[in-house]
Amino acid sequence: MEKAGIDLVFHGETEWNMPVFLDNFSKKKPLHDIPGVSHLRNGAVTKNKEAEQISDLDTIPFPAYHLIDMAKYADSIDGWLSRYGDVIRNDPKSGDLIGRIKGKKTYISIVTSRGCTHRCFFCYRHVRGVRRHSVGYVIEHIKHLQKTYSTDGFQFCDELFNSDPAWVFDLCKAIEKEKLDIFYLIGGARIDKVDENMLRSLKRTGCIEINYGQESGSDTVLKEYRKGVTARKNKEITLLTSKEVGLHCPIQLVIGAPGETSDTIKETIGFLKDLDATQASLNYLIPLPETPSWQYAQDKKLIPDTEAYLDLVAEEGGSPIVNLTGADRRVWKSWGPLIWKELQLNAKKKSRPGAYFIYFLFYNLVYAVETLIPAHHRRIMRKCVRSILRRD
Numbered sequence: 001m002e003k004a005g006i007d008l009v010f011h012g013e014t015e016w017n018m019p020v021f022l023d024n025f026s027k028k029k030p031l032h033d034i035p036g037v038s039h040l041r042n043g044a045v046t047k048n049k050e051a052e053q054i055s056d057l058d059t060i061p062f063p064a065y066h067l068i069d070m071a072k073y074a075d076s077i078d079g080w081l082s083r084y085g086d087v088i089r090n091d092p093k094s095g096d097l098i099g100r101i102k103g104k105k106t107y108i109s110i111v112t113s114r115g116c117t118h119r120c121f122f123c124y125r126h127v128r129g130v131r132r133h134s135v136g137y138v139i140e141h142i143k144h145l146q147k148t149y150s151t152d153g154f155q156f157c158d159e160l161f162n163s164d165p166a167w168v169f170d171l172c173k174a175i176e177k178e179k180l181d182i183f184y185l186i187g188g189a190r191i192d193k194v195d196e197n198m199l200r201s202l203k204r205t206g207c208i209e210i211n212y213g214q215e216s217g218s219d220t221v222l223k224e225y226r227k228g229v230t231a232r233k234n235k236e237i238t239l240l241t242s243k244e245v246g247l248h249c250p251i252q253l254v255i256g257a258p259g260e261t262s263d264t265i266k267e268t269i270g271f272l273k274d275l276d277a278t279q280a281s282l283n284y285l286i287p288l289p290e291t292p293s294w295q296y297a298q299d300k301k302l303i304p305d306t307e308a309y310l311d312l313v314a315e316e317g318g319s320p321i322v323n324l325t326g327a328d329r330r331v332w333k334s335w336g337p338l339i340w341k342e343l344q345l346n347a348k349k350k351s352r353p354g355a356y357f358i359y360f361l362f363y364n365l366v367y368a369v370e371t372l373i374p375a376h377h378r379r380i381m382r383k384c385v386r387s388i389l390r391r392d
């Protein structure tokens, strides 16, 4: 706070202490007795005692949507289609999703729960336990947004949507009973908490996408991440979701666990091949404060300058920033481009089989440039190419 020019921060939930703060602040009353707040005072940070978590989430009113420009908060389903349309159309089981969203325009993010049952190595968890809204609250929230803002769809952006399978089935039943004409995406779910029955209920009631966070195709790495699932389960449920039930199921990978090696990367590439994947969200592990990975990086003294590091993370999060593995730096950096190349080649094998050999040469050339030429030289090369292309 001293260096970032920030006067005050709230830790965790702010629903009840924010009004107290605003009242104190407007009346120039002291801030030192508001729980859950840290503030800068005479050049030093004062951290007040922790705020209590809200035990009943249903006591929180719906967000004051009328105070914001809703157009800025709504996502366009056309944007979603332009990213994933080809994958979905080419899949016999998920092609019907296109019909489901026909004529629909926007979706908006809402939360149905807070917290997660796990504590993965890289995950920042600022609330304890899991609390969720009642099904009735969620249905009223959906109806309110439909009626007032003509919202067509929803993204449930919980950390863990399906911690309680019985609740998920109750929600599906309520959507059917109320005959809600909606589509929805699930932002965070655990693989070990779904089965075919749940997935079919979700699809029947409007679900078009479910995000699990597979993270890796290697059991060694999954253990390091404390995910509590195996690579086999990852594969089984991802295939069930996408190829059997026909929901869009993005693959999300985090590479660079302390035990990651070129062999575990090969296992992840094999996993992607088994899934016949052409896309994946691919990020390097970034230790963030208050996560187990941060503690690991501190113990190993891998982050000598916290401020500079956090600045870099803000700019380039997801890129290779700090090497937690024992691998050589160049090898570590090559893993991302290698996985990316394999995905591109699989996509081209499907869409342009006749020209596959050309793409094979092209993507191997890109991979060689990415891994053999240092990043700052690549940036200079890119600038030169751009300036040449801009000339008449």
Ligand code: SF4
Residues within 6 Å of the ligand: 116, 117, 118, 119, 120, 123, 124, 125, 159, 160, 188, 190, 213
């Ligand atoms: S990564 Fe997902 S499963 Fe793991 S702690 Fe975070 S929210 Fe929970």
